[in-house]
Amino acid sequence: MNAQIDFESIGIGFGTSPLKGEEAARAVTSAIEAGYTLIDTASRYENEEAVGQGIRDSGIAREDVIVQTKLRGHDHDNVRGALELSLEKLGVDYVDVWMVHWPLPMLGLYPQAYEEMITLQEEGLVRTLGVSNFLPEHLDELKSRTGHVPAVNQIQVDPGIHRPELRAELKNRGITVQSWSPLSKGGDLFETEPVKSAAEAHGITPSQAVLAWHRAIGAVPIVRSTSEERRKQNLDAIKVTLTPAEVEAIGGLPQRELGEWDPRTHDER
Numbered sequence: 469m470n471a472q473i474d475f476e477s478i479g480i481g482f483g484t485s486p487l488k489g490e491e492a493a494r495a496v497t498s499a500i501e502a503g504y505t506l507i508d509t510a511s512r513y514e515n516e517e518a519v520g521q522g523i524r525d526s527g528i529a530r531e532d533v534i535v536q537t538k539l540r541g542h543d544h545d546n547v548r549g550a551l552e553l554s555l556e557k558l559g560v561d562y563v564d565v566w567m568v569h570w571p572l573p574m575l576g577l578y579p580q581a582y583e584e585m586i587t588l589q590e591e592g593l594v595r596t597l598g599v600s601n602f603l604p605e606h607l608d609e610l611k612s613r614t615g616h617v618p619a620v621n622q623i624q625v626d627p628g629i630h631r632p633e634l635r636a637e638l639k640n641r642g643i644t645v646q647s648w649s650p651l652s653k654g655g656d657l658f659e660t661e662p663v664k665s666a667a668e669a670h671g672i673t674p675s676q677a678v679l680a681w682h683r684a685i686g687a688v689p690i691v692r693s694t695s696e697e698r699r700k701q702n703l704d705a706i707k708v709t710l711t712p713a714e715v716e717a718i719g720g721l722p723q724r725e726l727g728e729w730d731p732r733t734h735d736e737r
């Protein structure tokens with residue numbers, strides 16, 4: 469099994485939280501029909517069965533879709549059992565990307581969990597290992613305990629929290645950045661001047677301008693929409709190239725603090 473996944477050429481992934489049941493299955497089928505090839509879920513989203521159903525309903529060949537799921541905090545000491553359950557719920561023989569969802573340093577179990585994930589990858593149940601919400605200190609700990617560098621780190625990135633130092637550090641280590649909540653959940657961002665003017669200049673929507681900004685900074689946004697039209701529109705952002713001035717202006721928006729999402733203290737299991 470080829471462990472290499474070219475996230476850069478995938479460009480934009482489809483997020484499935486907090487969709488559940490029929491709505492999640494329909495959204496995944498329609499996203500794949502629109503051209504998304506990377507589908508992001510997590511055991512914590514409680515929608516892996518629906519995501520698996522949506523993938524099957526689309527008729528796409530298994531090898532043509534990247535199925536990405538995550539190990540939740542409650543399972544840092546139940547790694548094999550957690551993967552077996554995710555595979556069963558998704559209805560697949562392997563996952564393409566398996567991530568540690570949060571480091572949860574207060575538990576101190578993520579290096580040991582990751583070691584077991586490496587074993588499961590060696591058994592062919594996982595193509596590529598990744599992490600989510602990891603800071604350099606957590607990556608250092610993983611490296612020293614397992615000798616391993618994850619292929620990808622899914623972190624909170626949007627123009628209001630764009631984390632240039634962390635992204636540069638990940639780039640130095642050869643780790644792909646995926647942005648979660650890339651539209652900041654579709655809030656006030658679309659009304660900001662740099663986003664509106666980039667959208668106007670290119671004849672695109674504010675959402676497309678923000679997603680093009682993610683691509684310009686070298687991140688792979690994982691975006692969710694319940695609307696068929698907006699799903700297509702978001703994927704079309706791959707075709708947009710912003711000017712360096714537009715990228716700088718969007719990245720120059722006022723920055724928020726990590727707050728409750730700080731991985732050193734965030735306790736989401």
Ligand SMILES: NC(=O)c1ccc[n+]([C@@H]2O[C@H](COP(=O)([O-])OP(=O)(O)OC[C@H]3O[C@@H](n4cnc5c(N)ncnc54)[C@H](OP(=O)(O)O)[C@@H]3O)[C@@H](O)[C@H]2O)c1
Nearest residue numbers: 483484485648649650651652653654675691692693694698
């Ligand atoms: N690793 C982690 O810890 C973590 C944490 C959070 C999220 N995630 C992942 O990241 C994914 C995306 O994050 P998210 O769902 O929180 O936020 P998001 O993708 O930034 O924003 C989703 C919101 O934006 C709206 N939207 C989407 N496209 C739009 C468009 N073209 N125009 C206007 N509004 C648009 C959606 O509304 P409509 O549905 O009405 O279009 C929805 O309300 C999640 O689904 C999940 O897979 C991971």
